[in-house]
Amino acid sequence: MPREDYIVTIGLEVHCQIDTQSKMFCACRTGFGAEPNTNVCPVCLGLPGALPVLNKKAIEQTILAGLLFNCETPELSKWDRKNYFYPDMPKNYQISQFDLPLCDGGEVPLYPQNYPKETQGEILNPGKAVKLTRIHLEEDVAKSTHLANSSIIDYNRAGTPLMELVSDPDIDTPEEAFAYVKTVQQILIYGGISTADMEKGQLRCDVNVSLRPHGQEELGEKVELKNLNSTSAVRHSLHYEIARQTEELDADIAQIQSTRRWDDDMGVTQLMRTKEDAHDYRYFPDPDLLPVQSGIIRDRMRQFVTERPHEIAARFTGDMGLSDYDSAVLTADKNLAEYFEAATKSSKAPPKKTANWVINTLLAHLNENNLSPADCPVAPEKLAATVNLVEAGLVSNNQAKEVFEALWQTPEKDPAAIAKELGYEPADTGAIDVIIDEVIAANPDKVAEIQGGNEKLLNFLTGQVMKASQGKANPKLVTESLRGKLL
Numbered sequence: 001m002p003r004e005d006y007i008v009t010i011g012l013e014v015h016c017q018i019d020t021q022s023k024m025f026c027a028c029r030t031g032f033g034a035e036p037n038t039n040v041c042p043v044c045l046g047l048p049g050a051l052p053v054l055n056k057k058a059i060e061q062t063i064l065a066g067l068l069f070n071c072e073t074p075e076l077s078k079w080d081r082k083n084y085f086y087p088d089m090p091k092n093y094q095i096s097q098f099d100l101p102l103c104d105g106g107e108v109p110l111y112p113q114n115y116p117k118e119t120q121g122e123i124l125n126p127g128k129a130v131k132l133t134r135i136h137l138e139e140d141v142a143k144s145t146h147l148a149n150s151s152i153i154d155y156n157r158a159g160t161p162l163m164e165l166v167s168d169p170d171i172d173t174p175e176e177a178f179a180y181v182k183t184v185q186q187i188l189i190y191g192g193i194s195t196a197d198m199e200k201g202q203l204r205c206d207v208n209v210s211l212r213p214h215g216q217e218e219l220g221e222k223v224e225l226k227n228l229n230s231t232s233a234v235r236h237s238l239h240y241e242i243a244r245q246t247e248e249l250d251a252d253i254a255q256i257q258s259t260r261r262w263d264d265d266m267g268v269t270q271l272m273r274t275k276e277d278a279h280d281y282r283y284f285p286d287p288d289l290l291p292v293q294s295g296i297i298r299d300r301m302r303q304f305v306t307e308r309p310h311e312i313a314a315r316f317t318g319d320m321g322l323s324d325y326d327s328a329v330l331t332a333d334k335n336l337a338e339y340f341e342a343a344t345k346s347s348k349a350p351p352k353k354t355a356n357w358v359i360n361t362l363l364a365h366l367n368e369n370n371l372s373p374a375d376c377p378v379a380p381e382k383l384a385a386t387v388n389l390v391e392a393g394l395v396s397n398n399q400a401k402e403v404f405e406a407l408w409q410t411p412e413k414d415p416a417a418i419a420k421e422l423g424y425e426p427a428d429t430g431a432i433d434v435i436i437d438e439v440i441a442a443n444p445d446k447v448a449e450i451q452g453g454n455e456k457l458l459n460f461l462t463g464q465v466m467k468a469s470q471g472k473a474n475p476k477l478v479t480e481s482l483r484g485k486l487l
Contacts, residue, residue, distance in 0.1 A: 006211040006212065007211065007213070007214060007216075008209065008210075009172075009209070009210050009211075009219055010171035010173075010174075010209050010238065011167050011168060011207075011208040012165075012180060012205050012206070012234075013165070013166050013167075013205060013206040014164070014204075015140075015163070015203070016162070016163045016165070016188055016196055016203045017030070017160050017162055017194055017201075017202040017203070018057075018061045018137075018161040018162070019061070019193065019194050019195060020055055020057050020161050022055060023044055023055065023139070023160055023161065024052075024055050024138075024139040024140075024159055024161040024162070025053060025055065025095060025159060026052070027041070028041050028044055028159065030160050031156075032201075032202070034156055036156060037154055037155050037156060038156065040158070043159065044158045045090050045155060046089075046092075052288055052289060054289065055161055058161035058163075059137065059294070059297060060301055061161075061163075062102050062103065062135060062163050063102055063103065064193060065103070065135060065163060065165075065191060066106060066135050067298070067302060067305045068187055068190075068191045068193075068308060069106040069108060070106045071103035071106030072105050072106075073102060073103055073297075074100060074104065074294060074295065075293065076294060077097065077291060077292045078099075078285055078291040078292070079097060079285070079289040079291075080095075080096055080099075080284060080285055081094070081286050082094045082096045082098070082138075083281055083282045084281055086141070087144065087153060088142040089141050090158065094141070095139050095286055095289070096136065096137075096138035097138065099283075101135065101136035102135060103135035103136070105132060105134075106132035106135070107130060107131050107132055108130045108180055108183055108187075109128075109129045109183060110125075110128050110129065110130065110183055111182075111183050112328065113328040113329070113332060114183050115176075115178065116178055119175050124172070124173065124176075125172070125176070128176070132167055133166045134166050135163060135165050137161065137162070137163055138164060139158070139159045140157050140161070141157070142157055157201070163193070165184060169208070169210075174235045174236075174238035174239050177207065177234050177235065178231050178235040181205060181234055186309055186332070187308055187309065188203075190308060190309055190334050191308075198231070199230075201229065204227055204228060204229045205228050205234060206224055206225065206228070207238060208222050208223070208224050208225075209222070209241055210223065210245075210255070211242065211246060220245075221255040223245065223255065223257070223258055224258070225237050225259075226261055228262055233262055236262075236267065237262040240267060241260070241269050257274065258272075258274050259271075259274075260272055309331045309332075309334075309337075312327075312331050313327035313328060313330075314327075316331070316355075320344070320352070320355075321352055322351060322355050326352075326355050326356075326359060329359050329363075330355060330358065333373050335372065335373035336358070336363075336373040339358065339373055343358065343381070343383050345384075346380065346381045346384035347391075348387075348388045353390075353391070354384065361404055362376065362378070362383060365408055377408065378408060378411045379411065382414075382415060383404070385414065385415040385416065386400050387400070389415060393474055393476050393477050394416075394419065395419050395424045395474065399419070399422070399424045399471075402422060402424075403415050403418050403422065403424070406421075423472055431469075432473045432477075432478070433481065435468045435469055435473070436465055436478065436481055437485075439465050440461070440482075440485065440486070443460075446461060447461075451486055451487065455483075455487070458482050458486075461482050462479045465482075466478065
């Protein structure tokens with residue numbers, strides 16, 4: 001049967017390291033890039049007799065994440081041991097949460113700009129929000145590096161606070177899964193929960209996918225794709241796995257609940273093991289940790305809930321008159337949104353004009369120099385000052401772009417001073433007025449047409465004045481002067 005004859009059901013488990021200075025159950029430092037096996041202690045190495053101590057901030061930040069995703073937080077949460085033998089978990093169990101997690105329910109809105117670019121014009125379910133099952137908190141495992149004949153284990157990562165967002169089987173396509181991961185990442189960054197850098201392993205996910213024929217209510221056997229570390233890997237692995245399962249189901253090959261890995265170089269999934277069920281992990285309450293009165297923490301953390309990207313975008317559109325596209329571009333990066341807001345506070349131009357400068361000029365320079373908005377050398381107040389020169393009629397838009405080019409190289413300078421250095425200071429109005437009169441006298445036919453109603457020819461005369469003044473006149477003021485003299 002073709003792919004369209006099957007219903008695809010996808011669920012994601014997104015694992016995100018929380019930004020804390022110490023690990024989940026000990027005082028060892030967290031972070032990326034330290035020498036291997038240097039940030040370790042008896043607790044995170046699982047040595048006998050070492051006892052865990054809860055990280056308060058990790059619990060608070062997880063509950064804050066739940067508030068951002070509209071989750072419910074129970075009055076009481078507890079800790080459980082998830083038992084399994086893997087070399088990257090030295091205790092042979094992981095301290096996690098089973099039946100009483102910190103957050104229940106919730107949802108993740110799929111932002112249109114977070115779909116793959118080539119599919120944004122044909123989103124199947126615009127406005128969709130994916131339902132969450134839960135968000136729970138646990139400890140991360142060590143990092144394994146597999147060589148040809150051996151493996152290396154770095155326990156620096158072991159014990160890092162790890163938040164897991166588990167979705168319902170509510171995702172229909174690889175493109176929705178792609179948008180889901182990017183939106184989760186974006187909201188967590190906006191909320192100050194995590195930097196969520198996938199390249200550093202701070203955010204990664206497991207994908208569950210199953211197929212069933214139309215008309216069958218029961219879900220097909222679930223296949224889990226493990227440890228995907230990029231949004232493109234999520235999308236491409238799902239496309240491959242859907243095609244693989246379709247082919248095998250067409251050949252009457254029954255699917256088995258299993259775990260597979262994605263080989264990004266080969267573009268295929270490979271079987272790792274048959275999948276355990278929850279009872280195989282032999283969950284039981286951790287005897288070393290008391291339950292947490294999470295309801296009290298939830299009430300305290302409500303004051304720290306920030307605006308989410310879609311709320312800021314709605315404010316940009318509703319209060320500032322920006323288009324949906326402009327708002328989406330400006331809120332795609334938290335630092336860019338903050339830059340724009342800071343610039344509008346100093347700008348005398350309408351927010352739309354300031355937004356155009358940020359999107360068309362500033363972003364172009366950032367992209368050309370491979371910089372993020374957080375690393376922008378030009379302060380938002382300096383960009384606003386450049387826009388103000390245009391708004392005041394002191395320079396033209398093209399002249400202001402040259403001012404910005406110089407400002408990019410010397411961001412400590414004042415835009416008005418740069419304009420003066422470039423010869424764009426207000427010209428001698430008397431001299432410009434003489435040039436205007438000369439241009440009028442030299443073009444009687446154009447003047448007659450303008451006075452006959454063809455006002456578009458004012459642009460022609462303005463161009464002649466600009467040429468005669470060697471570009472030093474302000475085109476806006478020239479056009480207004482021409483209009484006053486001829487109409």
